[in-house]
Amino acid sequence: TQLLEQSPQFLSIQEGENLTVYCNSSSVFSSLQWYRQEPGEGPVLLVTVVTGGEVKKLKRLTFQFGDARKDSSLHITAAQPGDTGLYLCAGEFKGGGADGLTFGKGTHLIIQP
Amino acid sequence: DVKVTQSSRYLVKRTGEKVFLECVQDMDHENMFWYRQDPGLGLRLIYFSYDVKMKEKGDIPEGYSVSREKKERFSLILESASTNQTSMYLCASSLTATNEKLLFGSGTQLSVL
Numbered sequence: 001t002q003l004l005e006q007s008p009q010f011l012s013i014q015e016g017e018n019l020t021v022y023c024n025s026s027s028v029f030s031s032l033q034w035y036r037q038e039p040g041e042g043p044v045l046l047v048t049v050v051t052g053g054e055v056k057k058l059k060r061l062t063f064q065f066g067d068a069r070k071d072s073s074l075h076i077t078a079a080q081p082g083d084t085g086l087y088l089c090a091g092e093f094k095g096g097g098a099d100g101l102t103f104g105k106g107t108h109l110i111i112q113p
Numbered sequence: 114d115v116k117v118t119q120s121s122r123y124l125v126k127r128t129g130e131k132v133f134l135e136c137v138q139d140m141d142h143e144n145m146f147w148y149r150q151d152p153g154l155g156l157r158l159i160y161f162s163y164d165v166k167m168k169e170k171g172d173i174p175e176g177y178s179v180s181r182e183k184k185e186r187f188s189l190i191l192e193s194a195s196t197n198q199t200s201m202y203l204c205a206s207s208l209t210a211t212n213e214k215l216l217f218g219s220g221t222q223l224s225v226l
Contacts, residue, residue, distance in 0.1 A: 042217030042220050044217070
């Protein structure tokens with residue numbers, strides 16, 4: 001089983017601050033996805049990255065895929081209380097088929113007003 | 114509005130009961146998945162299906178079975194519920210065999226007493 005390590009596990013910051021969370025593996029991803037999950041709901045897809053070095057932006061969220069496709073980061077600028085949630089990365093590894101993604105354990109993010 | 118619908122948000126069952134968790138998607142997706150989510154363990158794949166009447170074991174299939182008689186419906190069955198099966202159960206679907214993105218239901222919080 002492939003492993004994805006997410007860090008930090010918990011993060012609590014004040015509104016307006018910037019933050020970065022990380023997703024790492026020793027294996028190469030064929031693609032990587034980031035999801036956000038709010039309490040009592042299922043995860044919702046934010047972005048998919050496929051190409052090494054790729055950067056995607058979603059309003060105040062910036063997603064980066066490592067050049068070697070073994071790691072990814074999510075940077076949030078000027079965090080707002082609405083960004084609070086569980087952020088999950090999920091990787092599809094080379095050779096993987098219809099066997100589901102491998103998920104990291106997530107980063108619990110709390111943005112305090 | 115496309116969606117994945119799980120029949121129950123909350124369930125309370127007794128040890129030894131047979132439990133059915135139902136999931137329906139309205140997007141004509143090929144693949145459907147069952148995950149369980151536990152604090153500190155993240156999302157773990159129980160079973161998945163890439164076609165009607167087809168099923169594949171995920172990472173933690175023990176104690177579970179599944180049924181996919183129709184394309185839109187994927188059921189998770191706990192033959193004899195045990196307390197260690199208390200968890201949040203998440204159903205998801207994806208369009209193709211390459212897991213391009215998962216669409217999740219809202220989850221079923223199952224408590225086995």
